[in-house]
Amino acid sequence: MRNGKFTPRRGFTPPDNTPYRYRDGSRMDASPGYHPHVSTRFRNWGAGAPAAIAKRELPELYRDRSECCGCTACAAACPRDAIAMESDEEGFAYPVVDAALCIRCRRCMDVCVFKAALVERWHQGVRK
Ligand code: SF4
Numbered sequence: 150m151r152n153g154k155f156t157p158r159r160g161f162t163p164p165d166n167t168p169y170r171y172r173d174g175s176r177m178d179a180s181p182g183y184h185p186h187v188s189t190r191f192r193n194w195g196a197g198a199p200a201a202i203a204k205r206e207l208p209e210l211y212r213d214r215s216e217c218c219g220c221t222a223c224a225a226a227c228p229r230d231a232i233a234m235e236s237d238e239e240g241f242a243y244p245v246v247d248a249a250l251c252i253r254c255r256r257c258m259d260v261c262v263f264k265a266a267l268v269e270r271w272h273q274g275v276r277k
């Protein structure tokens with residue numbers, strides 16, 4: 150990053166943001182240029198899930214990129230193979246959840262060391 154502009158290394162093609170949505174359904178900026186993602190990306194966000202599953206919330210694996218180190222534990226734990234590690238705009242791999250496959254079991258969140266650390270900090274009264 151220089152002068153507020155990010156220049157990908159030569160040969161790296163930033164991902165197309167068109168298929169991704171955030172957990173609340175909002176679309177990512179897919180226009181040309183540098184648009185770093187913020188939180189967990191989802192594919193097939195609008196795909197219909199069975200009613201019993203759809204009323205449960207999709208997992209938020211990270212609310213900010215600083216809450217994910219790309220360790221892949223969540224992807225390994227998913228019983229539905231609903232999580233794929235995909236490059237972001239800077240070439241770093243982050244988990245992407247396929248909402249059509251996800252059964253909202255939250256195993257991915259249970260195994261995440263970052264989530265455990267955040268909960269521990271919360272219990273200790275450290276909010277940041
Ligand atoms: S387990 Fe947590 S830290 Fe590891 S890749 Fe998944 S969300 Fe990121």
Ligand code: SF4
Pocket residue numbers: 208226227228229230231232246250251252253254255256257258
């Ligand atoms: S909630 Fe369950 S099914 Fe959905 S991505 Fe996480 S581990 Fe996979």
